[in-house]
Amino acid sequence: MAVENLAPRPVDARPVDDISAVIDRLAAATAQGMEAVNQLILSRSDSPVDMVPAVANHLIEAGGKRLRPMLTIAASSLFGGAHGNEVRFAAAVEFMHNATLLHDDVVDESDMRRGRPAARTIWGNQASVLVGDFLLGQAFLMMVESGDLDALGVLSRAAAVIAEGEVFQLAKAGDLATTPADYERIIKAKTATLFEAATEVGAMAGGSDAAARQALAAYGRELGMAFQLVDDVLDYGGARGSLGKNVGDDLREGKMTLPIILALETATEVEREVIAAALGNAGSGDDQLADVVAILAHYDTLGRTMALAERHAEAARLALADIPASPERDILFTVPEFCTSRAY
Numbered sequence: 001m002a003v004e005n006l007a008p009r010p011v012d013a014r015p016v017d018d019i020s021a022v023i024d025r026l027a028a029a030t031a032q033g034m035e036a037v038n039q040l041i042l043s044r045s046d047s048p049v050d051m052v053p054a055v056a057n058h059l060i061e062a063g064g065k066r067l068r069p070m071l072t073i074a075a076s077s078l079f080g081g082a083h084g085n086e087v088r089f090a091a092a093v094e095f096m097h098n099a100t101l102l103h104d105d106v107v108d109e110s111d112m113r114r115g116r117p118a119a120r121t122i123w124g125n126q127a128s129v130l131v132g133d134f135l136l137g138q139a140f141l142m143m144v145e146s147g148d149l150d151a152l153g154v155l156s157r158a159a160a161v162i163a164e165g166e167v168f169q170l171a172k173a174g175d176l177a178t179t180p181a182d183y184e185r186i187i188k189a190k191t192a193t194l195f196e197a198a199t200e201v202g203a204m205a206g207g208s209d210a211a212a213r214q215a216l217a218a219y220g221r222e223l224g225m226a227f228q229l230v231d232d233v234l235d236y237g238g239a240r241g242s243l244g245k246n247v248g249d250d251l252r253e254g255k256m257t258l259p260i261i262l263a264l265e266t267a268t269e270v271e272r273e274v275i276a277a278a279l280g281n282a283g284s285g286d287d288q289l290a291d292v293v294a295i296l297a298h299y300d301t302l303g304r305t306m307a308l309a310e311r312h313a314e315a316a317r318l319a320l321a322d323i324p325a326s327p328e329r330d331i332l333f334t335v336p337e338f339c340t341s342r343a344y
Contacts (some may be wrong), residue, residue: 022338023330026070033073033087034066036234040091044138055119055131059098062114068194071223071335072202075216077328081207085151088142089118089201092155095139097194100162102132107170108253111280151201158197165189169255174280176264176272178256187228188221195224219248220333222316227339229309232257239306241293248289254280258308260292262301270296306343313340 027034045056069090076086104110105118106125112118120128136159143152169186172178178233199220203213233239235250252255260279264272278284278292296302313336323329 016173018312022334023065023067024329026067026074026335027065029077029328029331030070030073031197033077033082033090034070036087037066037069037073037090040087040142041094044095044142046092047134051123051127052131053125054132055127056098056135058116058119058122059101059113062116064114066094067335068097068198071195071220071332072198072205074328074332075199075220076201076206078216078323078326078332079203079206079208079212082205085146085148086202086205088146089151089155089205090198091192092139092142093198093201095135095142096155096159096162098133099132099139100166100190100194102128102135104166105333106250107166110253112251148204151204154197154201154204158193161189161193165191165193172256174254175256176276176279178261180258180261183258183261185254187225187232191228191231192221192224195227196221199223204211210213212323215323219316219319222312222319223336223339226309226312226316226336228257228342229305229312230343232259233302233305233309233343236293236296236302239302240344241297241302248284251278251289252282252284259301260307262304263296263299266299268293271298306340309340309343313337 024048041060042057045060046053055103072090072093073086076082076089101113102119105113105120106128109244112119113120118128119131123131139159140156143155146152165186165188168182169190172182172186196217197220200213203216208216232250235257236248239246251260260275264275267275274288274291278288281288316336317333320329320333
């Protein structure tokens, strides 16, 4: 993973108002499709076992922009051939995403999710895991109902790769020898894979040809890489390293993200000891976090991580170069900038 010689984007390179409107435009463009998706999500999260919809809806109704299913709907609209499968695929993508969140909170022993108590803190770890499995089962059922074997293959492979990435991340937790290549492998699997699948099956539902399908897959993959890199910067206060609420969770959970990995490559022995003492320590306080962030600032690892995120965002935009111009393509073109702007 090449991270050198990359200058981060100037903080004020684009007006904030323009950036904040990107998701609003995407939501407006996909509103009709997303209404059907939301109805399908509600109906398929129902069960005669009361705990199933209680746990599922606790997470589903907690908010979130539903970016991945919106991308599926938007990708399908680029080609004019969508006839309903895009709704099934978008709902399946969202169920897969929510299943991984339920499972992740158990693995990470997280207490909060989307500003609310995590489901595991209310119903327990067993219920969270099992309801996550229920959502995955419903996702696969909707894929089968689509009758599209190729799309079923895309999403099924994605599910396997995501799980593999989560296991690899768990194996690397707290490992000070983790390399940038290890990190790239983790985020490609655990995050970029679902973005890639979301946009690829959207293109397939819309009737794209093989070249356009691959272009949309590349767009989603690069967007997902940028998205996760930014998330990992945000855990240390964003590009400015501004500490505040809900900052430092990755550090306390022992996650080897790129800002930490880059710092460890050149840190002094004393600095490495400071990082190691806080990494994976659930009791790490604000002072310890501030010391780690100061080390990251000294080696500019937040800026270097953001520079890499910007490069992936640009690659996502370039992937759309041969897609015919349309309002939907123009909106998709702006989404990578929205993802990276969150950190500034």
